[in-house]
Amino acid sequence: MEPLVLANELVKMRPFEPADVVPVFELASAKEIAENTFVPHPYSREAAQEFVDRVREQWSADEAYVFAILDKATDAFAGAMGIHPEGTHNSATVGYWIGKPFWGRGLATAALRLLIRFGFEQLELNRIEAGHLDHNAASGRVMQKANMQCEGRRRQALLHREEYKDAVWYAIIREDYHRQKSVE
Ligand SMILES: CC(C)(COP(=O)(O)OP(=O)(O)OC[C@H]1O[C@@H](n2cnc3c(N)ncnc32)[C@H](O)[C@@H]1OP(=O)(O)O)[C@@H](O)C(=O)NCCC(=O)NCCS
Numbered sequence: 237m238e239p240l241v242l243a244n245e246l247v248k249m250r251p252f253e254p255a256d257v258v259p260v261f262e263l264a265s266a267k268e269i270a271e272n273t274f275v276p277h278p279y280s281r282e283a284a285q286e287f288v289d290r291v292r293e294q295w296s297a298d299e300a301y302v303f304a305i306l307d308k309a310t311d312a313f314a315g316a317m318g319i320h321p322e323g324t325h326n327s328a329t330v331g332y333w334i335g336k337p338f339w340g341r342g343l344a345t346a347a348l349r350l351l352i353r354f355g356f357e358q359l360e361l362n363r364i365e366a367g368h369l370d371h372n373a374a375s376g377r378v379m380q381k382a383n384m385q386c387e388g389r390r391r392q393a394l395l396h397r398e399e400y401k402d403a404v405w406y407a408i409i410r411e412d413y414h415r416q417k418s419v420e
Contacts, residue, residue, distance in 0.1 A: 237298055242354055248344035249317065252291050256304050259313035260284040263335030272372045274335055274396070274399035291318065300356070301316050305347045307338060314338040317347045317357050319364070327363035328355055344375075348382040356413045365407040369396060379406040 242249040261284035263269070270277030291302035301320030317332035330351060334344045355361045366384065368375035376386070384406040392400035 237295070239295075242303065242350040243308065244350055246308050246341070247314070247350065248306040248311070249347055249350055250306070251295050252288050252302065252304050252316075254288065254292075255287050256313055257281070257284045258317070258365070259335070260287060263313070263315065263337075265278065266336050268336050269333050270397070272369060272375065273331075275333065277397075291316075295396050297393050301359075303347070303351070305332075305334065305343060307341075307343065312338075314343055315347070317344075317351055317352055319359070321359060321361065322328055325363065326361055327365065328359065328361050330355075330364060330366040338371065340376075344378045345381045348378055352382055352408060352413065353382075357411055361409055363409045365405065367393075367403040367405045369394060370402040370404060376404055376406070382408070383412065384408045385412070 239251045261279065261281050261348040263283065264275050265279040267277065269275050276283050291300070294300040294302065300320040301317055302316060304313055305315040305317055306312060308316045315332065315334035315338065317330065319328045319330050321328040330348070332344060332347065352364055355364045366379055367390070368390070385408065387405045387407055390403045390405055394401050
């Protein structure tokens with residue numbers, strides 16, 4: 237897919253660029269990112285470079301669309317959010333992180349709403365899902381605010397930092413999306 241920009245009042249989302257390595261390294265090194273994701277910890281500049289190279293290749297190959305999230309007010313790099321389509325069932329999985337200095341301002345919710353719209357309207361998906369580690373209630377709240385429905389707990393589904401942990405799973409399906417859109 238050609239590069240594209242998604243935007244609303246809070247965030248701008250665009251494909252990754254080589255210069256994003258520096259802010260990815262700075263923001264994704266935080267322990268609070270590691271506690272809630274599978275981003276390696278400690279994080280290195282090389283790992284940030286590999287991440288940026290990989291997501292750029294995935295975009296070019298139409299394997300996944302991982303966006304850089306910018307704070308609309310300043311254009312500062314604030315985080316990452318990607319959608320990974322799975323062809324057989326016309327569904328996709330979403331993953332994301334926001335750098336700690338940008339937490340609590342609605343950026344993750346704004347980005348997830350845009351990504352869901354992209355998934356249904358441009359990728360023409362039928363289902364979009366996401367999971368969070370049991371303890372990560374803030375991420376569950378983001379999914380709720382983006383109109384995803386909780387589908388339950390997958391017990392010890394994730395091996396996170398050498399410990400089996402429950403995952404809480406959310407999804408939105410195409411008919412939910414269109415129903416919500418018609419009442420907005
Ligand atoms: C989870 C995360 C993406 C949220 O990003 P954000 O931009 O701060 O999210 P938003 O501001 O859009 O919304 C956060 C919501 O969670 C709520 N929240 C924050 N901490 C919470 C907690 N400990 N328990 C419950 N809710 C919490 C906020 O109050 C807010 O909800 P509200 O608007 O109803 O008040 C961000 O903290 C993050 O990247 N964390 C580390 C990585 C991560 O968890 N990635 C997701 C993996 S599934």
